[in-house]
Amino acid sequence: MIDSVKQKAVVLILSMAVMAGCSSTATQPGQGSSEVAPTDQNGGAQVYSGNGAGGVSSSTSTEGQSAQQQQTKQQQEAALRQVRTFYFDFDTAEIKPEARDALMAHAAYLAANPSAKVQLQGYTDERGSKEYNLALGERRGNAVKQFLVLNGASADQISVISYGEENPADPGHNEAAWAKNRRVVLIYK
Amino acid sequence: MGVADNLRDPVKQESKPRAWKSLGLSVGLHVILLGLFFVGWHWTTPTPEKEPNFITARLVQEQRLPTAPHPVKQEAQAATPPAPKAKPKPEPKKPPEPTPQQKALAEKKAAEEAARQKAIALQQAKEKKAEEEKRKQDAERKKREEAKRKAEAAEKQRLAEARKKKEEEEKRQEEAKRKEQEQRLQNLVQQAQEAQKKRQAEEALKAEQERQRAAAAKAQQARALTERDKYILLIKQRVTDHWFRPPSTDSNLSTVVTIRLLPTGELISATIKDSSGNAAFDNSVLSAIRSISRFPVPDDPTVFNEYFRQLSFQFSPQGSPQ
Amino acid sequence: MIAGLMMRIIRFLVVLCSFSLLAQSARAELLIHITKAASDAIPIAIVPFASPNGTGPNEDLTQIVRDDLDMSGNFKSLDPSRMLSLPSQGSQVYYRDWRLLGQRYLVIGQIQRGATDQNYHVQYELFDVTQQKQMLKSNLTTTANNLRSLAHVISDQVYKAITGVRGAFSTRLAFVTLDKEGGKSVYRLQVSDVDGQRAQVLLKSTQPILSPDWSPDAKKLAYVSFETGQPAIYIQDIATGKRQKLTDFQGLNSAPAWSPDGKDMLMTLSKDGNAEIYEMDLANRQLTRLTHHWAIDTEANWAPDGRQIVFTSDRSGGPQIYQMDLRTQDAKRLTFGGPYNASPRYSPDGKYIYYVHRDGGNFNIAKMNLSTGEQTILTHTDLDDSPSVAPNGRMLIYCTHQGTKSVLSVISVDGGSKYFLPAKFGDVREPAWSPFGS
Numbered sequence: 001m002i003d004s005v006k007q008k009a010v011v012l013i014l015s016m017a018v019m020a021g022c023s024s025t026a027t028q029p030g031q032g033s034s035e036v037a038p039t040d041q042n043g044g045a046q047v048y049s050g051n052g053a054g055g056v057s058s059s060t061s062t063e064g065q066s067a068q069q070q071q072t073k074q075q076q077e078a079a080l081r082q083v084r085t086f087y088f089d090f091d092t093a094e095i096k097p098e099a100r101d102a103l104m105a106h107a108a109y110l111a112a113n114p115s116a117k118v119q120l121q122g123y124t125d126e127r128g129s130k131e132y133n134l135a136l137g138e139r140r141g142n143a144v145k146q147f148l149v150l151n152g153a154s155a156d157q158i159s160v161i162s163y164g165e166e167n168p169a170d171p172g173h174n175e176a177a178w179a180k181n182r183r184v185v186l187i188y189k
Numbered sequence: 190m191g192v193a194d195n196l197r198d199p200v201k202q203e204s205k206p207r208a209w210k211s212l213g214l215s216v217g218l219h220v221i222l223l224g225l226f227f228v229g230w231h232w233t234t235p236t237p238e239k240e241p242n243f244i245t246a247r248l249v250q251e252q253r254l255p256t257a258p259h260p261v262k263q264e265a266q267a268a269t270p271p272a273p274k275a276k277p278k279p280e281p282k283k284p285p286e287p288t289p290q291q292k293a294l295a296e297k298k299a300a301e302e303a304a305r306q307k308a309i310a311l312q313q314a315k316e317k318k319a320e321e322e323k324r325k326q327d328a329e330r331k332k333r334e335e336a337k338r339k340a341e342a343a344e345k346q347r348l349a350e351a352r353k354k355k356e357e358e359e360k361r362q363e364e365a366k367r368k369e370q371e372q373r374l375q376n377l378v379q380q381a382q383e384a385q386k387k388r389q390a391e392e393a394l395k396a397e398q399e400r401q402r403a404a405a406a407k408a409q410q411a412r413a414l415t416e417r418d419k420y421i422l423l424i425k426q427r428v429t430d431h432w433f434r435p436p437s438t439d440s441n442l443s444t445v446v447t448i449r450l451l452p453t454g455e456l457i458s459a460t461i462k463d464s465s466g467n468a469a470f471d472n473s474v475l476s477a478i479r480s481i482s483r484f485p486v487p488d489d490p491t492v493f494n495e496y497f498r499q500l501s502f503q504f505s506p507q508g509s510p511q
Numbered sequence: 512m513i514a515g516l517m518m519r520i521i522r523f524l525v526v527l528c529s530f531s532l533l534a535q536s537a538r539a540e541l542l543i544h545i546t547k548a549a550s551d552a553i554p555i556a557i558v559p560f561a562s563p564n565g566t567g568p569n570e571d572l573t574q575i576v577r578d579d580l581d582m583s584g585n586f587k588s589l590d591p592s593r594m595l596s597l598p599s600q601g602s603q604v605y606y607r608d609w610r611l612l613g614q615r616y617l618v619i620g621q622i623q624r625g626a627t628d629q630n631y632h633v634q635y636e637l638f639d640v641t642q643q644k645q646m647l648k649s650n651l652t653t654t655a656n657n658l659r660s661l662a663h664v665i666s667d668q669v670y671k672a673i674t675g676v677r678g679a680f681s682t683r684l685a686f687v688t689l690d691k692e693g694g695k696s697v698y699r700l701q702v703s704d705v706d707g708q709r710a711q712v713l714l715k716s717t718q719p720i721l722s723p724d725w726s727p728d729a730k731k732l733a734y735v736s737f738e739t740g741q742p743a744i745y746i747q748d749i750a751t752g753k754r755q756k757l758t759d760f761q762g763l764n765s766a767p768a769w770s771p772d773g774k775d776m777l778m779t780l781s782k783d784g785n786a787e788i789y790e791m792d793l794a795n796r797q798l799t800r801l802t803h804h805w806a807i808d809t810e811a812n813w814a815p816d817g818r819q820i821v822f823t824s825d826r827s828g829g830p831q832i833y834q835m836d837l838r839t840q841d842a843k844r845l846t847f848g849g850p851y852n853a854s855p856r857y858s859p860d861g862k863y864i865y866y867v868h869r870d871g872g873n874f875n876i877a878k879m880n881l882s883t884g885e886q887t888i889l890t891h892t893d894l895d896d897s898p899s900v901a902p903n904g905r906m907l908i909y910c911t912h913q914g915t916k917s918v919l920s921v922i923s924v925d926g927g928s929k930y931f932l933p934a935k936f937g938d939v940r941e942p943a944w945s946p947f948g949s
Contacts, residue, residue, distance in 0.1 A: 091825075126894065127894060127896075128830070128853055128867055128874055129823060129867050130721060130854075130940075131721075131766045131854065134765050134779075134786075135763060135781070136807065138781055164721075166719040166721075166737075167696065167719070171915065173894060421541065425545065429545055429547050430549045433552070433553040433554070434548040436585045436676055436905050436923065436925070445542075447540075468675055469673065469674050475641075476615055477545075479641040480610065480615065497541070500540060500542070501543070502543045503543070505544070505546055506548070
């Protein structure tokens with residue numbers, strides 16, 4: 001038990017590193033249920049702040065949850081997995097804090113379903129160099145891939161392709177459109 | 190101290206006599222406190238600190254009083270400077286009392302003896318005296334010598350000190366001199382600089398005056414040359430308006446063209462005097478010149494003849510188009 | 512006695528002085544410095560060619576020539592409606608008319624179809640209006656479907672005769688168009704004349720096509736296509752349409768750039784983890800990795816001498832342009848102005864680079880003098896990218912926006928004029944100006 005918590009702690013710390021400076025989102029204790037992601041969130045928040053003890057107690061409470069709670073949790077996760085597009089700031093590949101919960105849910109799903117495969121499509125806005133944008137889109141895709149892998153998904157479940165500034169979600173030429181176009185789209189194959 | 194402070198406040202409110210009393214009380218209290226402070230200080234002095242004193246005492250005692258039984262007492266002695274102790278004077282020895290029987294003989298003998306003794310004594314005294322004299326003399330000599338030596342040493346020292354002083358003085362003087370020299374040099378430099386500044390200022394003033402004079406002269410000349418300058422500007426503008434530069438990355442091109450004009454401003458001839466080496470560029474220059482049907486020229490035939498009958502243009506592509 | 516001698520000497524000196532003064536004033540000829548020009552666009556009148564026996568084509572060839580010369584930014588052609596006369600042979604030319612119209616040069620000519628060979632025959636002349644002389648007389652023949660080529664040849668000849676610089680009007684452009692057809696994106700890789708005419712589709716795909724790059728002989732194009740769902744670099748022969756897949760490594764396969772000798776190709780691959788620049792020997796497809804950096808390194812471009820390359824890297828935090836000596840593989844940063852400089856392209860003489868520069872919120876095309884480091888911003892719209900220089904180094908094409916559409920624009924490298932290629936397509940992007948070829 002403690003070992004697994006430790007492992008999860010390590011995973012979480014690494015995934016925090018991937019998020020590179022993004023502040024951690026507040027976690028809801030009630031969410032901690034089955035295996036990977038939510039437990040990580042609980043344990044992680046505590047592990048990150050000190051030792052692993054809190055993570056243990058959180059996991060323990062998880063075991064005591066009712067089937068109904070579990071069901072609610074699964075529904076929540078499924079709802080989170082509906083979030084398939086993750087946005088970025090100009091010329092960065094930093095995952096935003098608000099993308100975290102959904103990415104955790106996807107990572108949990110991939111971990112629970114080893115046969116599932118996803119493609120991560122990296123995009124940029126239309127500004128600047130097309131070639132540079134291709135590389136930037138790939139960097140964004142890779143950042144998301146790394147996050148998923150660190151949170152339980154297997155690298156061979158995930159492929160990354162960059163379209164750069166092609167296929168914009170919004171064809172406009174303004175900041176509102178560009179914000180929608182700087183993204184990684186997660187597609188289950 | 191805190192106690193004293195507490196006491197002071199009521200004192201202030203009381204009448205003077207009582208205040209005096211209180212002051213006495215306060216002073217007394219302070220004295221007590223001070224005493225307590227010292228006692229306290231003694232009490233609180235850590236014991237190891239005593240040890241150096243003890244060691245010192247023993248050393249003193251070994252040197253001066255080998256059998257002193259109480260080191261602690263000695264400590265007290267050592268601690269206080271030893272009181273000047275009067276030296277016990279040696280008691281004069283009394284001669285033995287003579288018997289009556291022997292008195293005559295003895296007296297004679299004694300007289301003889303006495304005489305002898307006296308003589309001896311005299312002799313001895315003499316010797317002693319002489320010796321003493323000698324000793325005295327010696328001592329005196331010694332003293333003199335000592336004094337002399339001391340005097341000499343003192344003199345020597347005085348001399349040395351004087352020399353040293355002199356040297357120092359000299360050094361100081363030298364230093365002062367050097368400093369003075371430096372100062373003087375600096376002053377000189379400064380003076381020179383100031384002089385130069387002044388000169389420069391004067392020159393600047395002169396130049397300014399000169400410039401003003403020149404400007405005035407020029408203005409006068411310009412007034413005289415207005416005609417010429419006006420037409421130079423007009424011609425320059427006309428040529429600029431008619432020049433289309435060919436595309437070229439080379440901004441170092443330069444072409445000089447000489448033209449001859451009729452008094453009406455019509456072009457007689459235009460010849461490349463100094464080619465840029467770039468045919469298109471040279472051609473653009475000729476094209477500009479030849480596209481001007483009539484150059485603006487002054488009506489005054491003297492001005493025209495002097496400046497505009499023949500003139501040259503240097504075309505270089507620096508700068509952006511107008 | 513002595514005083515008299517002194518007087519004489521003084522008098523002599525005075526005379527001498529005044530003589531030399533006189534001599535000086537006699538030599539002082541006016542020299543006027545001209546450093547500014549009225550314009551860099553030379554006025555030229557191109558009279559519609561006459562067709563004496565009525566066998567001329569329907570298409571007005573001279574309009575093609577006018578468009579070409581106007582596009583260069585070095586000329587400003589006269590609208591035929593303003594012409595006072597329409598001469599077609601030298602004897603009909605009255606220089607004074609053209610001078611009155613402010614014209615410097617005049618082109619006149621005739622076109623007719625050969626009775627036997629069905630080819631078109633053109634005879635034209637170029638005149639210097641101010642110097643009142645004929646500069647050029649030329650006879651050209653072409654087939655009916657090649658009339659536009661003939662017009663571009665005239666443009667080239669006129670351009671060269673007047674400016675001394677080889678015209679680039681007979682070269683070609685490659686670009687990618689994007690249209691929405693039935694809700695689907697359709698990408699087309701096309702090549703056309705420099706005026707956008709006679710476009711010919713080389714590849715059509717619902718997946719992105721990117722980064723066309725010409726072979727030095729102007730016969731082939733390298734490009735990136737996502738047609739398989741993954742990016743891959745292809746080489747396609749323009750005349751035969753035959754093509755081969757060059758790379759389809761995992762990750763990026765992008766930014767192909769042919770070497771000046773056509774033997775090697777630079778490309779960006781991320782097969783080793785992230786975007787790095789590689790050089791491929793096209794004979795044996797051997798790869799040499801040129802950059803080794805955790806940052807993005809991409810869009811390399813060869814110097815004309817083949818010894819150096821420029822590329823974009825964000826190793827300093829944001830995209831900036833670096834120059835690498837291929838022998839030492841030492842990279843030196845070239846751009847320091849502004850947070851974003853990318854897509855570098857050498858000028859044909861290797862003295863300049865043209866690139867995308869972010870100035871405040873705008874993305875513009877800039878040029879840098881490589882010997883001085885001086886930067887000049889050439890465009891002043893807001894979303895300009897993909898600069899590509901004409902092989903004569905006088906014009907530059909880039910991608911910009913008009914309304915919601917992306918269009919191609921040609922400017923003089925001095926930043927003078929601006930010419931939009933007629934936009935017959937939804938979106939036009941990724942322009943690549945061809946070399947002169949053979």
